[in-house]
Amino acid sequence: MIVIGIDPGLSTTGFGVVEADGTRIRPLEFGGIRTSPGAVLSARLGKIYKEAEKLFARYRPQAVAIEQIFFSSNVKSAMRVSEAKGVIMLAAHRAGAEVFEYTPLEVKMAMVGGGKAGKEQVRFMVRSLLSLEEGIDSTHASDALALALCHLHVHVLRERLKAATEGKD
Amino acid sequence: MIVIGIDPGLSTTGFGVVEADGTRIRPLEFGGIRTSPGAVLSARLGKIYKEAEKLFARYRPQAVAIEQIFFSSNVKSAMRVSEAKGVIMLAAHRAGAEVFEYTPLEVKMAMVGGGKAGKEQVRFMVRSLLSLEEGIDSTHASDALALALCHLHVHVLRERLKAATEGKD
Numbered sequence: 460m461i462v463i464g465i466d467p468g469l470s471t472t473g474f475g476v477v478e479a480d481g482t483r484i485r486p487l488e489f490g491g492i493r494t495s496p497g498a499v500l501s502a503r504l505g506k507i508y509k510e511a512e513k514l515f516a517r518y519r520p521q522a523v524a525i526e527q528i529f530f531s532s533n534v535k536s537a538m539r540v541s542e543a544k545g546v547i548m549l550a551a552h553r554a555g556a557e558v559f560e561y562t563p564l565e566v567k568m569a570m571v572g573g574g575k576a577g578k579e580q581v582r583f584m585v586r587s588l589l590s591l592e593e594g595i596d597s598t599h600a601s602d603a604l605a606l607a608l609c610h611l612h613v614h615v616l617r618e619r620l621k622a623a624t625e626g627k628d
Numbered sequence: 629m630i631v632i633g634i635d636p637g638l639s640t641t642g643f644g645v646v647e648a649d650g651t652r653i654r655p656l657e658f659g660g661i662r663t664s665p666g667a668v669l670s671a672r673l674g675k676i677y678k679e680a681e682k683l684f685a686r687y688r689p690q691a692v693a694i695e696q697i698f699f700s701s702n703v704k705s706a707m708r709v710s711e712a713k714g715v716i717m718l719a720a721h722r723a724g725a726e727v728f729e730y731t732p733l734e735v736k737m738a739m740v741g742g743g744k745a746g747k748e749q750v751r752f753m754v755r756s757l758l759s760l761e762e763g764i765d766s767t768h769a770s771d772a773l774a775l776a777l778c779h780l781h782v783h784v785l786r787e788r789l790k791a792a793t794e795g796k797d
Contacts, residue, residue, distance in 0.1 A: 500729075501721035508718050529704050538697065538710040545714030549677050552670035560669075 461487070462614075463520040463556075464607030465511075466599045467544040470494060472507055473599025476518050477589070477607045484611065486589045487518065489600040500542075508546040515554035523551040524610035526602070527560035561609050566602075569609040581605050630656070631783075632689040632725075633776030634680075635768045636713040639663060641676055642768025645687050646758070646776045653780065655758045656687065658769040669711075677715040684723035692720040693779035695771070696729035730778050735771075738778040750774050 460480075466473035475489040492510040494503035515523070525544060531537035551558050561569075567576045570584045578598075585604045586594065595601040629649075635642035644658040661679040663672035684692070694713060700706035720727050730738075736745045739753045747767075754773045755763065764770040 499727070501717045501727040504714055504718045505721040528707065531703065534700065534703060534706070535698050537703070537707060541707040541710030542714030542717065545673055545711030546718045548670045548711065549673045549715045549718070552674045558668070558670040 460522075460611075460614075461518050461520045462522045462524060462607045462610050463514065463518060464603040464605065464610065465523060465525040465544075465547055466602040466606065467525060467540055467547055468599065469500075469503060469507075469539045469543045470496060471597070471599050472511070472543060472547065473597060473601070473603035474511075474514060475600055475604030475607050476514075476520070477604065477611065479611050484588060484608070486591065486604065489595065489597075489604055491597050491599050500539075504542060504546050507543050508550055511547045511550035512554070515550055515556060519554070520551075520556045522559055522610055522614070523548075523556045524559050524561055524606040525551075526566075526606060527562050529562065559610055559613075561606055561613075565613075566605050566609045569612040570605055584608075629691075629780075629783075630687050630689045631691045631693060631776045631779050632683065632687060633772040633774065633779070634692060634694040634713075634716055635771040635775065636694060636709055636716055637768065638669075638672060638676075638708045638712045639665060640766070640768050641680070641712060641716065642766060642770070642772035643680075643683060644769055644773030644776050645683075645689070646773065646780070648780050653757060653777070655760065655773065658764065658766075658773055660766050660768050669708075673711060673715050676712050677719055680716045680719035681723070684719055684725060688723070689720075689725045691728055691779055691783070692717075692725045693728045693730055693775040694720075695735075695775060696731050698731065728779055728782075730775055730782075734782075735774050735778045738781040739774055753777075 461478050464475040472492040476487040478487055494506050548558050564574050567574050570581045582601045585601050630647050633644040641661040645656040663675050717727050733743050736743050739750045751770050754770050
């Protein structure tokens, strides 16, 4: 199963591709989609869509896990993030992937078991779980990998619960 | 010159197509793109994109005027609106149209000359300017037409200003 995590943003959208095979999880690719602040807004959205489309075509993920924000101190920037998020969800839909949204709190809970964990702890867990010896340059890519791992965690739990209630566990 | 105004929304996106020919302005089409609340989010965005794409292909507008919101009492719903707005701006970009954003205040100023005007006054002006004898059923469509008219107003003023500063007026 291939899951792509997405940390959406107008300037930088982080992405992280992970493959789960039984209990083994390995990173396939991670990085960022960048747009120029000098370009017009609709062209920036056009670039994000095109790059997301290529990424989804390359890996054909079953699931795309994307960050959901419900409140923000900066509403204007949150809306720009949401515009970018809209075009990425569109690309995922058109690529046949199911889209799942997770809040930063859900990611923290899944990764370190506590909502009070710092961002550094989450990043440390991402590196450990994926056996990445070196740090990940981009915090956006790291956050995207955390979203993908969060989805796998929640997904595995759900499947087990389903099996248990069906009396097959 | 053809301008399409868009009042974005996840459940209903209002649109209004107007054609300006010298001082004559006429409405070509207006209505709404609706999605089912029961459908998954990414599929709803998929529908909005597809319908917007068809609309822009049908009229090939030079400009798309879309509502810009900077604050909201309901941040969650504002973010859903922004996601829908993102895919519409993407469709406009891919159709070769320039995208312009106007706040509700700018629309009011352009339509009735005062920011304190009520929504009813704006709607009355839309009907008057477009010589629509009957009311417009959908407030979304009416707001979209107001956005298109706001753009024409601002555009004409800008062109005149440009001509004046170039000493051609």
